Amino acid sequence: MKLTARSSGVLLSILLALGIGLRLYHLDQRSMWTDELFTLAIAQYHPLIPIAGQPDYRRIQVMEISDADTFLTAKAAEQSPPLNDLLEKASITWFGPTEIAARLPAALLACALLAWMASFAWLQREPYLRRVMHWNVFLLAIYPVLLLYAQEGRAYSAGVSLIGMGGLLWMLRWREGWRKWCPPNWMEILLLSLASFAHYNAMLLVALLLLPDAVMTLWQRSPQGAIRLGTLGVLVFTWILLNAHAIFFTAKGGVAWGTTGGWYQVIETAALDVLATLHPHWLGLATVLLVVMVGMNYLGTPRQKYIARPVALRLCALAALTLIYLVLAGKVAAIAGMANPRYFIFIIPFVAIAMAMLLAEIRSGWIALAAAIAFVALAPASTRLELSSNNDDFRAMTLAAIHGSENDSVFLYPIPILRDVYRVSLHRFLDSDPIQRMVEIGTEQDAKQVCERLKSKPHVVALGHAWGQPLIDAVYAACGQQWSERTSEKFHNTFAEHWRTQ
Numbered sequence: 001m002k003l004t005a006r007s008s009g010v011l012l013s014i015l016l017a018l019g020i021g022l023r024l025y026h027l028d029q030r031s032m033w034t035d036e037l038f039t040l041a042i043a044q045y046h047p048l049i050p051i052a053g054q055p056d057y058r059r060i061q062v063m064e065i066s067d068a069d070t071f072l073t074a075k076a077a078e079q080s081p082p083l084n085d086l087l088e089k090a091s092i093t094w095f096g097p098t099e100i101a102a103r104l105p106a107a108l109l110a111c112a113l114l115a116w117m118a119s120f121a122w123l124q125r126e127p128y129l130r131r132v133m134h135w136n137v138f139l140l141a142i143y144p145v146l147l148l149y150a151q152e153g154r155a156y157s158a159g160v161s162l163i164g165m166g167g168l169l170w171m172l173r174w175r176e177g178w179r180k181w182c183p184p185n186w187m188e189i190l191l192l193s194l195a196s197f198a199h200y201n202a203m204l205l206v207a208l209l210l211l212p213d214a215v216m217t218l219w220q221r222s223p224q225g226a227i228r229l230g231t232l233g234v235l236v237f238t239w240i241l242l243n244a245h246a247i248f249f250t251a252k253g254g255v256a257w258g259t260t261g262g263w264y265q266v267i268e269t270a271a272l273d274v275l276a277t278l279h280p281h282w283l284g285l286a287t288v289l290l291v292v293m294v295g296m297n298y299l300g301t302p303r304q305k306y307i308a309r310p311v312a313l314r315l316c317a318l319a320a321l322t323l324i325y326l327v328l329a330g331k332v333a334a335i336a337g338m339a340n341p342r343y344f345i346f347i348i349p350f351v352a353i354a355m356a357m358l359l360a361e362i363r364s365g366w367i368a369l370a371a372a373i374a375f376v377a378l379a380p381a382s383t384r385l386e387l388s389s390n391n392d393d394f395r396a397m398t399l400a401a402i403h404g405s406e407n408d409s410v411f412l413y414p415i416p417i418l419r420d421v422y423r424v425s426l427h428r429f430l431d432s433d434p435i436q437r438m439v440e441i442g443t444e445q446d447a448k449q450v451c452e453r454l455k456s457k458p459h460v461v462a463l464g465h466a467w468g469q470p471l472i473d474a475v476y477a478a479c480g481q482q483w484s485e486r487t488s489e490k491f492h493n494t495f496a497e498h499w500r501t502q
Helices: 005-024 034-045 071-077 083-095 099-123 127-142 144-150 155-173 186-196 200-220 223-251 263-278 280-299 309-336 341-360 365-377 383-388 394-402 416-430 444-454 466-482
Strands: 410-414 438-441 459-465 485-491 494-500
Touching (some): 005 099, 005 144, 034 083, 083 099, 099 144, 127 341, 144 263, 155 200, 155 341, 200 223, 263 280, 263 341, 263 383, 280 365, 394 494, 410 416, 416 459, 444 466, 466 485
Antiparallel strands (some): 485 494
């Protein structure tokens, strides 16, 4: 299938418009969920420069973060690097603490990945590589997991986009093998450094990518390689030193919530999460295509090969990289006790390139069109990926909570670690910080102490995540007789109640 300059430009323009439109359309359609609001709170309430009398940095755990802590302290106490939160801090400073502002960095970086890949596709003159890059843009534009996380205010889209851009430079460098190796350029180092500061699973993949470069640097005694890899290493190691206490805390299961059971269940969960991320429908279609091409290689004449040997070798190399990364990332998730398809997202650009290489081997335009239609038809996300997407409805909860509230209304909330999640959501719709009006309940045994704080309050608004409903019920059971009216509304994983004396 031959692409002219005109047809290439038209095709890439359509794919870019489609991909960018899917990423930016209705960014604020869904309410922010728990982790998005936690990230927003870190960005909103913790200054880059310490207030008077406060240190620039102190070594604490995530449960010990206070309002006076700097952004550096708060991020170092959490289990993820700071890049996405820093970008979000800039975004909400300019546009306010809304869903669109919180998700804009993720969405724009997702669009940047498409534009980056499209520019290489447009500039490429080698026919085969040109076809690969066009197929790659096509797949990335509609990849279900990329679309899902491009519209979430967390680090996953930023990490996969940056590692996709840097990873393309890495793949082009290594395309001809170790005999023609050259050290990474500064753009590749910059992109992979930024990816490392997005998420630790992205950092793990960066380490895997650059390990062969470290070996070649030592073997060839390359000063350029040593300086560039050393620069990345110093940057990453500096952050790890600041965040080491949180890393060890997480590695011991300090924030565990997902991976439980024996080793068989852990492996099964990780395998299902991997399939959900990589998209099982596309993997199945690509596998069928590969089997057919390999079979036709053996059935055809020696001069006619449906998949060339160099392509097969590169596919094997990408498959090995993918498998090693997935095993290591799965091990990290199991140790931390955190299971979700999103933790495997960072390998997607390499999987997409592998599938694009396979599709680029199709010589017939009609078969290529049929393959494209099949990939589009099978593009909807799998059920497991859809179910893994968090959709806690804090927006509806908060709007119901503030409806009818007065300046003297008190906000009662469960699960103290989520204080700033409720706070940032209330702050947005009240247009003032509600922190002085918030009362927490941590355990059912605390109900009597909470009742003392609520005594003589004519209006109490109870709100929170569904997990905390028993705590709210415990308070009402202890002293609810002082409020003659109790109304309740339930939303997806959240609730809001109004207790009034009359």
